[in-house]
Amino acid sequence: MLKKCTCLLLLLCILPIFGCGDQRILEDLGFIQTTSYDMLPNGELSFSVSIPQADPETSAKREVLIATAKSSKEARMIMSRQTGMLLVSGQLRNVLFGISLAENGLHGHLDTLFRDPSISSQVKISVVEGSAGELLIDDYKQHPRTGRYIDMLLEKEALGQTIPKVTLFNFARDFFDQGVDPVAPIIKKHGNNYITTNGIALFRDDRYVTKIEPQDALVFAFLKSKFREGQISIDLTEINGKKENVMFSSLISTRKVKVTRGVQGVEKVTYHVKVTGSVLEYIGDARLNNARERRELEQRISQYISKKGDAMIALMKKHQVDNLGIGTYVRNRVGYEQWKKMNWRQELQKIPVECLFDVHIKDYGKFR
């Protein structure tokens, strides 16, 4: 009896596994490393994928497949007719969207990325200024394989906070969450030589609306969340008239968002940001070893960043987007009932948002 039970149990265990017969032997696979999505002027979609080549018999370092189709899975089928390898997307690292497509809304195209279980939620998403396909197809001679080059560039830049690190997970969360809109880094091709990051794309729902210039990107990072590491170059000339430049690095930034409630809903939102860092480069008249002058410099820097922050919020208000997630704080403060009644995009324009920066110079170099 016991023997029979054991046999039955074993059989029960084994039977469902027979379904897993889809062997994927490594050398027969073409792993898509990067894909790009573009919208052509005639409304059709253009796809390209980059597949690293490992076979020592070919001299090329990667294979690029291009297809024009209505959906990404259809493009996959067209592409697979061009290659001897089985196309799989389990090693996908980067998805590039051309700006023309981003302006028309990404959701339909992101859907396949969310839905496919073999695609990691850690896939990085970025927007390409110009054509994403062109950027991906080109080889940049001084750099590694293009797919890897883009990946390394985004990874490294995100460490220094000049762009946010946006993965499929981050994007989807911000997209589906209420009171916050997604962002994505922007990259741009410069001739045949190199690629740069070029600011932060701000989305309204899934549509690209406007961008933040690369030199202001760090201010966005100050307001978005707390972080360590990063550097910012500040030109104080416009504030006090004299030529003054500060390179502020090794930043540690913490942030508090305060939502003040008034009689009718929210009265005011205040950002308190504390920034600590060391001065690596200073061109100007102040003597940093003098505590009073140093404090004045701190003041000027705070003022400067506050102004930038206010300008950024004004930009978002103008485009009716909330990429900083002010809405989530408001939602938490007022309760969900009242939040549901609000039309946040319009409400945001009425509510004053204030940025209060408190800059502290921790260290000012070897020369005292």
Added chain:
Amino acid sequence: MKQKLKSIFLVSHEYSEEGQTHENQQDPNPQEDDRLTLQHIIDQFDHAADFVHKTYHNERLHVLYFSHLVNEDRLERDLLPPLLNSDTPLEPLTQQSQYEHVTDTKKCVESILDGMALFFYEDKAYLIDVIFPISRTVAESETESIIIGPHEAFTEQAYTNLSLIRKRVQSSHLKVIKLSVGEVSKSDVYVLYIQDIANENYVKEVIKRIEDIEIDAIHDANMLIQCIDDDPYSIFAQFLTTERPDTIASKLVSGRIVGIMDGSPTAFSAPVNFFEFFSSSDDYYQRWSIGTASLFLRFAALLITVTLTALYVSVTSFHYEMIPENLILTLTESRSKVPFPPIFEALLMETTIELLREAGARLPTKIGQTIGIVGGIVIGQAAVQAGLTSNILIIAVASSAIASFVIPNYVMSASFRLFRFALIVMAGLWGNMGLALGLAYIVIHLSGLTSVGASYLSPIAPFEPYDWKDVFMRLPFSALAKRPTQVKARNKVKLKMKR
């Protein structure tokens, strides 16, 4: 049975009366025992070329013995001359204590076989103890060598082994029970335990199992333990075998039962738990932190040896998503020349490594080293260049082979090496799912095993966190005050030191 056992514990030494009933039944002609005659004894050793029969004094004095079992020098120089001297009367000489008068043919025959010399003088038989067994001296252990600590190892001589143990456990509580196994070989087996520490139930169980063996011959303790296993079909050993007297002494003191067998340099101890096979006496001779670190290393080695090759197979044939981006290209590149699917590739290399190991074990040391070089360098390099395997697989196979030798107990490491093949096949068929299923099977199997009735996975199941500091770690001795709970010792505390 209970009554019988009680008498054993009281007498404790010389436990041979038990076997006699058996032997009598075996004897074809029991009537002939009645009278002891010279002819009778000589008949018994018919066709035995090594049997010596000498006659003196006009065939009044006969001397019978096996030349290679006795000390012939002593016999000829000390014992024979007074007997041969016709001036002295023989009677007073035979009264001396070294001569033992016997009347039983059976005893005569057995004693001669044991290595005594028999004097037959005018219908009277006397035995003289001139046993000189041939044995090697106590040497260094080769299979379980350690760096710090005693280097002695057991020999094939049970008395030598007993003396090595007695030297380390100088206590009158150390009890030794002698049993006999094998209808033909009649090998002596000694069961050792420390009274007041060891649990009597386990002692009784071990003795009962050894007594119940019905077999013609047992040649080694490793063979004996397979006859008294709880689960003979398991691939895991259920008795710890060692040839180190210090290990055995520590097992005795921790309340375990030890068995040694005449003719075998291996002693065994029970009850054992799975994790004991991973501890080495080295751990206790080094400082505790180093002992703990090397314990961790060994458990890591267990994981590597069991899963690494199987993981390679499952990842390369099913789960390409798991590989980091930097590795996947090198891996694909080295796999791209290989004509086989990963499972055949892995089985091929694993079999080659096993062939090398087996060849190395059979050959003398000097040639064995050459085999290692030929196998390691020539086959390893050539197989990759010939495109038979990927070099990453060579790394996986080699490191799991090395890891298998890190496990201090050879029997256990052999079990896992065998199991590895099953896991590779599972991984090749069903990927990580198969691997998980295989590992789950091991865990289920291990938790069902027992050693002399005690749970095999002891400090984990049943859950005994106190024991963990001696099993998964090796904390300072002040923290290891209690004996393991698995042995159900009568006296639980072993350390009374105050720190």
